[in-house]
Amino acid sequence: MTRPTIDRLETLIVDLPTIRPHKLAMHTMQRQTLVILRLRCSDGVEGIGEATTIGGLAYGYESPEGIKANIDAHLAPALIGLPAGNINAAMLRLDTLAKGNTFAKSAIETALLDAQGKRLGLPVSELLGGRVRDSLEVAWTLASGDTARDIAEAEHLLEIRRHRLFKLKIGANPLEQDLRHVLAIKRELGERASVRVDVNQYWDESQAIRACQVLGDNGIDLVEQPIARINRGGQVRLNQRSPAPIMADESIESVEDAFSLAAAGAASVFALKIAKNGGPRAVLRTAQIAEAAGIALYGGTMLEGAVGTLASAHAFLTLRQLTWGTELFGPLLLTEDIVREAPVYRDFHLHVPATPGLGLTLDEAQLSRFARR
Structure with a gap:
């Protein structure tokens, strides 16, 4: 044949x-x-x-x-x-x-x-070794930059049971302004939600030392990529002293980067992104490095539409543990998409089809x- x-x-x-x-x-x-x-x-x-x-x-x-x-x-x-x-x-x-x-x-x-x-x-998850779950908890990014608007948005999403993990994009504003913004949101949401921050490398090490202490002491669960990816020594020092876990994101531009970060002890959490590793199979190699080193995992996103989101999801379904959930909300940010079957979000999770392939049709x-x- x-x-x-x-x-x-x-x-x-x-x-x-x-x-x-x-x-x-x-x-x-x-x-x-x-x-x-x-x-x-x-x-x-x-x-x-x-x-x-x-x-x-x-x-x-x-x-x-x-x-x-x-x-x-x-x-x-x-x-x-x-x-x-x-x-x-x-x-x-x-x-x-x-x-x-x-x-x-x-x-x-x-x-x-x-x-x-x-x-x-077969669904893609079966080609990748087999799913061990059928859904993934999904975080939402509060990114309006307005404190009151972000609080109202989070309250609404909690009420409709769509998200209870919230990431705040900070770093562009003065440090004290960003800290006030984050802590005000955490005070309002309390224990009903997890609040994390993503700095996208915008702090220097001195800012990060102070900010991570304040954030960790006030109930912020996770700090993502606070300093430049090239400052490997600073990442190691920060990971050793921050009361909040440090997550590597921009630092991981390849599977080889993941190995180097793990060997140096530069982060306690890895953000997994299929686009930055070279595909769903490639991102699972990064996950295996992290698991061997005792590093926790988070399912990251490039804010893909339905196709890229479900490609990531099929890979993440096969992982033994995703301690920090995922961020696969890209389709929810769009008012239009290009697939017939919209991804299903309910009860704080993305539910992944078990139909052949990705489970999508253009x-x-x-x-x-x-x-x-």
């Missing part, structure tokens, strides 16, 4: 509106831009993938336009004719051909997994409507 091969890869840039501006330390998102990948195989099976960045080059090394260009010109041609079911061989070919480009590779690996799952009648009309011309 002839094995199916990879016939064609097509990329589209899609711009989707968001429910509100999303304020980060380095950038304010007014919309979300996705790179959607369609991988077609000789047996007629199509796999879909997604690569999404937060704020384009303001956040990381890859932009939507660069992702599309590199897939079209370099990565896709290298895959044509390869066995569609041999994901390992395809990704090894890409790693030999191109350094980095983890966002682009993640979209391709996702599409290969989706196609193989459809071909075999909505052709919506895709055409929002695709960048």
Whole structure:
């Protein structure tokens, strides 16, 4: 019997509106831009993938336009004719051909997994070893920058049982202003919710020493990437003295980074992101490093739409423990999406389908409507 091969890869840039501006330390998102990948195989099976960045080059090394260009010109041609079911061989070919480009590779690996799952009648989580849960608790980011508005938003989400884990994006304002903002929200929410902060590398070490002490002493559960990823010594020192756990995010740009951080003792929590590791299989290698080192796990996001969110979710379902939950709320930030089946959020969790592949079908009309011309 002839094995199916990879016939064609097509990329589209899609711009989707968001429910509100999303304020980060380095950038304010007014919309979300996705790179959607369609991988077609000789047996007629199509796999879909997604690569999404937060704020384009303001956040990381890859932009939507660069992702599309590199897939079209370099990565896709290298895959044509390869066995569609041999994901390992395809990704090894890409790693030999191109350094980095983890966002682009993640979209391709996702599409290969989706196609193989459809071909075999299995959800992606089964291809990744088998799910040990069917849903994931999901945090929400309070990012309006206005204290009263953020409190009202959190109270509403608690009332409708959508979220009880809240992250605050801080760092762009003066330190004392940010601390007042965070502590006011924590006082209002009390023990009804977990409150965490994400600094996106915006503090220097001296600011972080003081801030982490204040935050930890006042019930803040987690501090994400408070100082620059290149200050490895500072991360180690901060992790040793902060009363609140320190989570590495921007510090992990690869699986190799995860090993180096674990060996140095630079964080007690790792944020897992498929886009920054190179795909759902790759992110599980980072998780294995963390678990071996006794480092706790958090399911991170690049604020992907439904495709990237469910690709992450299928990987996270296979993990033994996610101590700090996940942040897979990207589809909830959008007013429109490009899939027929909206991800299901209820009782504080994202519920992940057990249907073949990712469990999603593209909505052709919506895709055409929002695709960048």
